[in-house]
Amino acid sequence: EVQLVESGGVVVQPGGSLRLSCAASGFTFDDYTMHWVRQAPGKGLEWVSLISWEGGTRYYADSVKGRFTISRDNSKNSLYLQMNSLRTEDTALYYCAKEVAGTLGYWGQGTLVTVSS
Amino acid sequence: EIVLTQSPGTLSLSPGERATLSCRASQSVTSSFLAWFQQKPGQAPRLLIYGASSRATGLPDRFSGSGSGTDFTLTISRLEPEDFAVYYCQQYGSSPHSFGQGTKLEIK
Numbered sequence: 001e002v003q004l005v006e007s008g009g010v011v012v013q014p015g016g017s018l019r020l021s022c023a024a025s026g027f028t029f030d031d032y033t034m035h036w037v038r039q040a041p042g043k044g045l046e047w048v049s050l051i052s053w054e055g056g057t058r059y060y061a062d063s064v065k066g067r068f069t070i071s072r073d074n075s076k077n078s079l080y081l082q083m084n085s086l087r088t089e090d091t092a093l094y095y096c097a098k099e100v101a102g103t104l105g106y107w108g109q110g111t112l113v114t115v116s117s
Numbered sequence: 118e119i120v121l122t123q124s125p126g127t128l129s130l131s132p133g134e135r136a137t138l139s140c141r142a143s144q145s146v147t148s149s150f151l152a153w154f155q156q157k158p159g160q161a162p163r164l165l166i167y168g169a170s171s172r173a174t175g176l177p178d179r180f181s182g183s184g185s186g187t188d189f190t191l192t193i194s195r196l197e198p199e200d201f202a203v204y205y206c207q208q209y210g211s212s213p214h215s216f217g218q219g220t221k222l223e224i225k
Contacts, residue, residue, distance in 0.1 A: 044205065
């Protein structure tokens with residue numbers, strides 16, 4: 001069974017940094033592209049970033065480009081999102097997702113990031 | 118960036134009725150790389166449809182997707198009580214992989 005468990009969400013001040021993690025199990029992690037998606041409280045979904053199976057291809061939403069960095073450690077079956085220069089508008093539930101047929105086939109339950117002074 | 122516009126914003130229907138949800142793209146979606154997701158309160162989204170018309174594993178056949186280019190549709194042929202939720206379309210043919218703003222399907 002595919003399991004994705006996010007962690008690292010906390011309350012952080014504007015301008016601060018945070019690293020989110022996603023622990024994957026139940027599948028061969030290094031075969032799959034992985035994604036981060038976020039959802040602000042009471043709002044819709046926003047795709048954030050993706051990383052290819054070997055880490056060579058990374059894409060970002062314009063809203064996070066230059067501030068967030070996606071990475072992975074295939075030896076640890078883990079996905080990461082380094083978030084710098086955080087803004088209040090980055091407040092959201094952050095999901096990691098496993099790609100299936102090019103899109104978001106499996107999702108974790110999310111980790112909440114709150115950016116507030 | 119491809120902007121996806123979903124309509125209507127809210128759809129009020131009764132169980133047993135047919136639901137038609139629309140997703141329009143600001144430019145053509147590459148190779149019909151268009152997906153639909155369902156999200157219920159307090160839950161993560163669930164993949165329903167990918168490639169515009171392919172059903173995800175285990176999805177009941179009352180759900181169907183259609184369309185190409187810039188116009189896509191999710192149809193639920195006969196609504197069951199568990200189908201009332203928020204539905205999102207997403208294009209994944211080009212980066213960024215944008216979502217529509219969602220359609221809330223509510224019980225009338």
